Amino acid sequence: MNKQRKVLLLGGSGFIGKQLAFALANRGWQVTVPSRRPHRNRSLLVHPNIRLLEANITDETRLRELCEGQQMVVNLVGILHERRKGDFRRYHVDFIKAVVEACCETGIKRLLHVSALGADQATGSSLYLRSKGEGENLLHTFGQRGLQVTSFQPSVVFGKEDDFINRFAGILKLFFGYFPLACADSKLAPVYVGDLVERMVNAVDDRESHAKRYTVCGPEVFTLRQILELIIDSLQLPVRVMPLGKGLSRMQALILQNLPGKLFTMDNYRSLQTDNVCPDGDHCETSLRQYLHGLPAMFGNKRNYDSFRKDYPQPGNPEDHL
Numbered sequence: 001m002n003k004q005r006k007v008l009l010l011g012g013s014g015f016i017g018k019q020l021a022f023a024l025a026n027r028g029w030q031v032t033v034p035s036r037r038p039h040r041n042r043s044l045l046v047h048p049n050i051r052l053l054e055a056n057i058t059d060e061t062r063l064r065e066l067c068e069g070q071q072m073v074v075n076l077v078g079i080l081h082e083r084r085k086g087d088f089r090r091y092h093v094d095f096i097k098a099v100v101e102a103c104c105e106t107g108i109k110r111l112l113h114v115s116a117l118g119a120d121q122a123t124g125s126s127l128y129l130r131s132k133g134e135g136e137n138l139l140h141t142f143g144q145r146g147l148q149v150t151s152f153q154p155s156v157v158f159g160k161e162d163d164f165i166n167r168f169a170g171i172l173k174l175f176f177g178y179f180p181l182a183c184a185d186s187k188l189a190p191v192y193v194g195d196l197v198e199r200m201v202n203a204v205d206d207r208e209s210h211a212k213r214y215t216v217c218g219p220e221v222f223t224l225r226q227i228l229e230l231i232i233d234s235l236q237l238p239v240r241v242m243p244l245g246k247g248l249s250r251m252q253a254l255i256l257q258n259l260p261g262k263l264f265t266m267d268n269y270r271s272l273q274t275d276n277v278c279p280d281g282d283h284c285e286t287s288l289r290q291y292l293h294g295l296p297a298m299f300g301n302k303r304n305y306d307s308f309r310k311d312y313p314q315p316g317n318p319e320d321h322l
């Protein structure tokens with residue numbers, strides 16, 4: 001009889017992590033998801049192979065305990081802006097050191113990691129991208145010591161519970177007339193969460209993927225402005241995009257980063273100065289354009305779609321073809 005394999009999903013309660021948790025659980029893995037706020041993530045418990053528990057994973061002793069008995073760790077912990085100065089280093093670099101040490105001490109041989117497209121310790125255009133790059137370099141250095149590492153660098157990721165399309169859709173619904181958009185010409189290749197997760201799951205037992213860093217992009221390249229126009233079109237909102245020049249974009253970032261919620265920061269502005277697209281041709285299939293156009297049709301109209309999102313906020317819905 002096959003023994004059930006065990007995986008620890010750090011950041012498994014997040015947007016990408018939840019989808020990955022279900023995908024691995026469906027393939028027979030016993031998945032452990034630690035979270036600071038497990039009560040918010042109970043939707044994970046519908047799957048019998050998923051265990052959700054409260055844990056402070058930044059406590060190194062607790063992290064080591066969680067690693068005991070696991071065959072694989074996946075790290076998805078990441079932040080887009082700092083609450084406290086030094087958070088990027090804490091979560092993207094120091095935390096990774098702790099994860100690698102815990103894996104080595106507990107005999108774990110396989111580690112998957114989600115980085116970000118454009119992550120580069122030396123040339124990343126923002127602190128976010130440089131810290132992501134430094135953490136990823138660290139992982140791959142340790143990878144030479146018997147821990148088999150594969151990392152993924154996705155462009156912006158979309159799906160039902162994303163913080164990208166949903167956030168813009170939520171803000172755009174509040175506007176009439178013109179919406180002032182910073183960095184409107186920045187290029188992105190949005191990738192569907194199901195496609196990213198599929199690539200990650202396929203890599204698990206693929207020896208070819210050891211020590212590799214994969215860029216992951218969707219099939220289309222859009223400017224940020226085009227993406228907002230697609231959202232507006234799909235939700236039939238009475239608003240038009242007004243692109244801001246460099247100076248006003250920076251000013252918007254400087255103002256918003258000091259407001260609660262930090263909708264947009266100077267570091268986000270700097271990240272958007274680099275095109276977030278993949279250089280080569282191996283792109284994922286799912287089209288953002290089709291996804292956005294398909295949603296209102298799938299749920300009848302916008303009001304039905306909003307109520308669907310409210311009533312069924314868990315993954316495993318019709319559009320997630322994992």
Ligand SMILES: NC(=O)c1ccc[n+]([C@@H]2O[C@H](COP(=O)([O-])OP(=O)(O)OC[C@H]3O[C@@H](n4cnc5c(N)ncnc54)[C@H](OP(=O)(O)O)[C@@H]3O)[C@@H](O)[C@H]2O)c1
Pocket residue numbers: 010011012013014015016017034035036037038041057058076077078079091114115116117153154155156157158163164
């Ligand atoms: N979404 C995208 O478009 C995108 C694009 C490129 C790269 N990425 C990368 O992909 C990874 C996953 O992204 P996501 O969108 O799924 O993120 P997310 O929804 O924000 O989830 C982040 C996860 O990290 C955990 N976490 C955050 N801060 C933590 C802290 N201080 N201590 C402990 N745990 C913490 C959260 O757990 P709890 O709150 O439950 O404790 C949560 O499970 C990140 O590394 C991100 O940088 C994402």
